[in-house]
Amino acid sequence: MLISSLILGSLHAMVPITMTATGEILSERAGLVNIGLEGILLISAFTAVVGAEAYGPLAGLLVGLLTGAFIGLIHGIIAIYFRGDQTISGVGINVLGAGLVAFGLVWQWGQAGFHQVPRAVRVPAISTPWGPLSPMVIVALVLAVLTWYLMNRTNLGLKLRAVGENPAAADAAGVSVEKVRLFGAVFAGALAGLAGAFLSIDWLATITKNLSAGRGFIALATVVFSGLNPLLAIVGGLIFGFFNSLALVASTSRELTRVIPYQFLQMLPYVVTLLVVAGVIGRVRFPRASGQPYRRE
Amino acid sequence: MPNRSAPRQGAAMGAPGPAAGPAKQDRLQMLGITKVYPDGTRALDNVDLIVRRGEVHGLLGENGAGKSTLMKILSGILPLTAGRILLDGREIHLRSTTDALAYGIGMVHQHFSLVPDFTALENVVLGRGGNLSAPAYAEARQRMQRLMDETGLRVPLDTPVEELPVGTQQRIEILKTLDRASDILILDEPTAVLTPQETDRLFDVLRRLAREGTTIILITHKLREVLAITDRVTVLRGGRLVGTRDTAGATAADLARMMVGSERMDISVQRETVAAAEPVLRVENLRVLGDDGNPVVKDVSFEVRAGEIFGIAGVTGNGQSELVEALTGLRAISGGTAYLRGQPVNGKGPRQLYAMGLAHVPEDRHRHGMVAQMTVMENTILGVHHDKRFRRGVPGTLHWGKVRRYARDIVQRFDVVTAGVNAAMRSLSGGNQQKLVVGRELSKAPTLVVAGQPTRGLDVAAAQAIRDLLVGIRNQGQGVLLVSADLDEVMSLSDRIGVMYEGEILAVLSRDEFDRERIGLLMGGVRDESVAG
Amino acid sequence: MSQLPAEPAARPKQKAAGAGHMLRGALASLVQVVLAAGIGLAIGAIMMNATGYDWKEAYHALWIGSFGDRWGLFDTLADATPLILTGLTFGLCFRAGYFNIGAQGQMIIGALVAVAVGSSLGGVPTLVAVPLVVLAAGIAGAIWSMPAALLKVTRGVHEVISTIMFNWIAIYLSGYLVFNVMNDPRSAERTVRVAENVRMSALLPGADATSALFISVFIAVFFYWLLYHSPWGYEMRVAGFSHDALRYAGANPMWAVNVTFLLAGLASGIAGATQIIGRPPTYALYGDLSNLGNFGFDGIAVALIGRSHPLGTILAAVFFGALSTGARMMQIIAGVPLDMIRVVHGVVIVALAAPELWSILRRSISRRVASRTAPAASGPAAGKGAQQ
Amino acid sequence: QGSLAIVFDVGGRGDLSFNDMGALGGDRAQRELGVTVREVESATTADFLPNLRALARTRQYDLIAGIGFLLQDAMAQVAAEFPNQKFAIMDGLVEGLPNVMSVSFADHEGSALMGALAATTALELGADTVGIVLGIEIPILLRFEIGYRAGVKWAVDRWNEMHGTNESVKVLHVYTGAFDDPARGKTAAEAMLGQGAVVIYQVAGATGLGVFEAVEEFARAQGKEVGPPFAIGVDSAQDYIAPGFIPVSMMKRIDTGVFTAISRALDGTFEGGATLLTLAEGGVSASTLEDNIEMMNAAIEAGTLTEAERDELLAGIQRAREAVPASAWEALYTLDHLIRTGEFVVPQALDAETAEFYREILQ
Ligand SMILES: Nc1ncnc2c1ncn2[C@@H]1O[C@H](COP(=O)(O)OP(=O)(O)OP(=O)(O)O)[C@@H](O)[C@H]1O
Ligand SMILES: Nc1ncnc2c1ncn2[C@@H]1O[C@H](COP(=O)(O)OP(=O)(O)OP(=O)(O)O)[C@@H](O)[C@H]1O
Ligand SMILES: [Mg+2]
């Protein structure tokens, strides 16, 4: 009972982190960094609810995805065509998200701070012997694998990596640096958007003004954790999800909390992530042109 | 003023060369090309370039003359501000590299345009094929095999290119470009990183390609090469056309005059006889490990005396870089000892070595020698920034006024062309960046100057200026350790030459023993004995 | 060869680029910030209009609340005080090439230590006690930033991951300490208050700014001196561009990493202290850390908008302070909810990200002008030396 | 006539907790007294002081109400600076100032009722575990936790006495460290459900939304349209959030506090000093169907709810209430009576040590 809830809990907690990290990995491979993931998660979580209430859960997921893609597009345009500062733009998206959603909640439903997603428009779960499982768990895994495939086994993947390593070379080889990077930006936004939709109309069935609660930053850390490999983003997401659940399970034990204060138990996911990175993963090489705008002339 | 009204084909340019046969029509015409960069730099002003089918056409000019710019326009990388491009008499519009490649125009860039962590094969496949389909490695491999057979250029296809020597990378560039486009082949300073032998081999290939109908445009600063391979040359100066002429019948002096408008040219230096004195640098059984932990410098011994230039010749990648890094405190010495004026170098960092009288002109100026994003002024104190000279009364405060004066002085003395000492280092041309670096190092009043590839990629005048400076140092009685892949340079400057091959110094020759052939063979690992035997 | 010109192409020599150079750069940045702010405010106005608020009244209130009277001004400065410091944390590391987002955690640790030290210094003269608290908090912040630096140096752990993790660890650690070790028995939602003699009082009665402002500004000026007027800061800046060049210059990049992180942590640690001893009325740390707000993260935006320059950071922090204090009067006078103001805030920051917007605009305008007067515009050939 | 300003604490509107309840009081004052209401949110605790000052400076408000104990220090200072301005603080205490009315609430008493209901439900269902999910460990939350435990203990003792058994009910508690992360709430609740908890009381603001979701999902996975397991809401009548699974909420009438304070300020009966609104005084209570109807009617008036939706929600709430064993309701009402009459005194804990002491003896 406890074990199965622990496993299912970890799987669900993995989804937003792995999915968001997967998109961002592809984008960073192309040299584009977006630290506005937190904001995208939140805004898409919000729009997904609006979409789902109007046209059902599938539409909700789609709206979330498109919202993310749109924000990614704006970020991409600023970073690529206006050669803007990617970091500032990302920070702006985060601040914007916090305001927009809090304001939107009141505006849309006349209720401050939160809104419950009606059961009928939530993403239906798959029932398993251990409990309900969101189909998005599978989607997240499949997306990570597909992204890995895209990056490592296709021409587009070659282009993406080239654009991140040496945009001038890619340009000389007839690759449109701008378009490829823009694709990366939109892709990262879209996946974060889908993850946001998962938060609101699937996993938590609610939208609050801070629903993302730092997961965008954890995803960013997972990008680093993974060494820009989407398959390792699954591992990162699972480690984080598992220890997060484990910490809360452990916190319910009086026997344990008497020995180790629960605050220290709840540090677990962060400490374990650090230990894994320091002990196993180590140095991560980022694309050489990461974060730098490309100018031809 | 360059004479633009003069006809540029043959007639007015002296005797028609062998290439100017009537059968050859104009393959490519670039007419009235003007290029203004977004920052307002007018890099090209109404330049015409006419290239015939099957010729090897040289493009000459000083650093910053606009050669690369013109060719980037032709290869679709840069949009032109004004002008027309005609291919076989028909106007074409090049909006991107893809357009140019479609017309069969390909370019081998001055700065490598390979993705460093890709293999040769991946670099070749890059940019081709449908986005979602798998890269067509098998076909690419076949094409490359065929190309390698045809050209005789051999490269490993499955090693990340960053792990390959620069010469090999250059060959990959050429093969990659030939694979994409073989009608018009542009090469921007392809020989800057090649050994004489490699260059010769490349030229054989180019000649054969030209015979088979490929039109080749070659940019180089080496006049010997221009004379050796091109049919005609076009010279640019300051963004304007100086003229086009047949190569046959021209001398190096003629070309140099066209380029710089004066006679300064060939590599001869004013060397005074300096009484050879005690060594300033003594290297004894030095061993150094490479990045991968394998020995790359193996029991090397030599000495550099005061008042001499000791040249190290060798194909790039035979341990010269590591040797220099070890001697300048940038890399650990794993065995043996080096003495700078009698004091051991081992275990000392750059700062201590500077204090002992070392100056270092690094071979990769972009990586080590300067900070492109910082100003010229800030770059002039790189490495000497702790000097008391630049301090203020307040403890630890830099006196920028003094630094500015110092920088202006260096800029002036070493003839660095810059908009000012507050200009970003990056905005200087390669030659001027190098002059600043050399100027900075020589201003340290060193007893030993270690110079790696000091004139790589520089135009004739800039290279000459640097060579003069090095010889000046020698003439003042200081020692110079010169590492260069440019054999002509090493031979003209050095008092003695050590030839390095696979981490060893195969032979040390003194001036009267210098012989291109022999050194070239040594660079290829062929010892005297084996020739004799 | 007869037609070849005789004289060599003219080589214009360098013209002295004076101190105006830097000033012009700063001015250009300022213009960009003002324009971006303009865009953000305009979009905010459109949104307020669409949702039924009076944007004119709102912006009038924004002005009143931030600079309009002396209280507004001093509250703005109070809000700017910690932002200057957390902005310095990010900015310094950014200059040196690192992406340190650990200001929040370092600030928390600084605040904890400020409470611990500040509450035990009763009776010590203020002039001794306050510097002691500030120093202790700064050192604590610096120490807290060290694991990230050391992990980077020894294990190659990217600072993004370690600083994010250490932020969370700091949050949970503080939760434990505030509640179980340092809590005020009579008001257990927060720690004990620091001793009277280390509490800084308001510079202007009725407003919040205290002498903590001077501490912030002092640190900023110190960082400025360090970065731009000392050989060590010079090395940090070189490190930001190229470790190879730094090694060539005789300095140790590992050293640069550590010192940069230490100083950065110092600033945020002190930011924590300013919120404890320099911000009335509580002079204690709340268990939910609510008096530390989000200053650590806001510092990232502050630094970037200040172009990672210490003095620019001061201006940017004041700008942010003005937005947050202005928000107060926007709520009170115009009834605009705080969240709307956050939206405006976000739009301003996003707009600030794209300085090229302006140069692109300018260029397209000048190109249109140029094409109208095309032939006349082509001046003499620009060769060497004319690149700037 | 008259005007009221409300300064929220950092959770702001939509915290599903005392800020929302404070706003509710403002709404009621607007409706019933016709006062104009100005709401001011605070981004950080440091904003309290200038927010209160800026409002006081306008001299426009008959009353400035601060929601939450975090405002205590700021209000004490501003009230001293503006002696002619009337202030009220909810859920906090400002002593010694005639112009500040402090209203606090007997959270422990209300929580004890929830404990009684939870424990009896568990015993009736043959289960032995109940849970409480909390936010950040602040003293007020300890009061909730210990009150709840006291109620559980009382109900178990009563059960054993009545049935002559020796049953026990274990109380799982978690401080999630957040008031705004439903995911943590959900995970924590899942951990409790996995250990057999049948009733979970949430005292965690928006984090509690995750508790509701976990409970509902757990039940629905077993094909149930109605609990058990059950969740218990807090602060406002939250029964409607997961209809069928939240039989009751512990209402903390901050709305009443705000409304009372502004009424008194207007009719001249305002007096400084501390008021503790106990169970007996209606400061805390178990939510009734009427409470829910009242809330929903307000929502209908605001246009965010239709009557049809209300009726559907009400049906769900009703189902949940009926699914709880009658003996559990009986226990709740019995304890309610005992507390009102003073026959049962609910222990209070406001610091970690006291809380640990009670956790031990209330086993
Ligand atoms: N991206 C750019 N922006 C502004 N000016 C540029 C840019 N690239 C080149 N220039 C300027 O255009 C002129 C021509 O440069 P170009 O690179 O074509 O010279 P080059 O003849 O290839 O020189 P080199 O022999 O050094 O390679 C120079 O004055 C240079 O400063
Ligand atoms: N952003 C820029 N602004 C102004 N000029 C630039 C800029 N980038 C490059 N240039 C100019 O472009 C020219 C060519 O650049 P490039 O790096 O090819 O130099 P180069 O002279 O060819 O050097 P190298 O010999 O190292 O290849 C230089 O003269 C430089 O002044
Ligand atoms: Mg060039």
Ligand SMILES: [Mg+2]
């Ligand atoms: Mg060059």
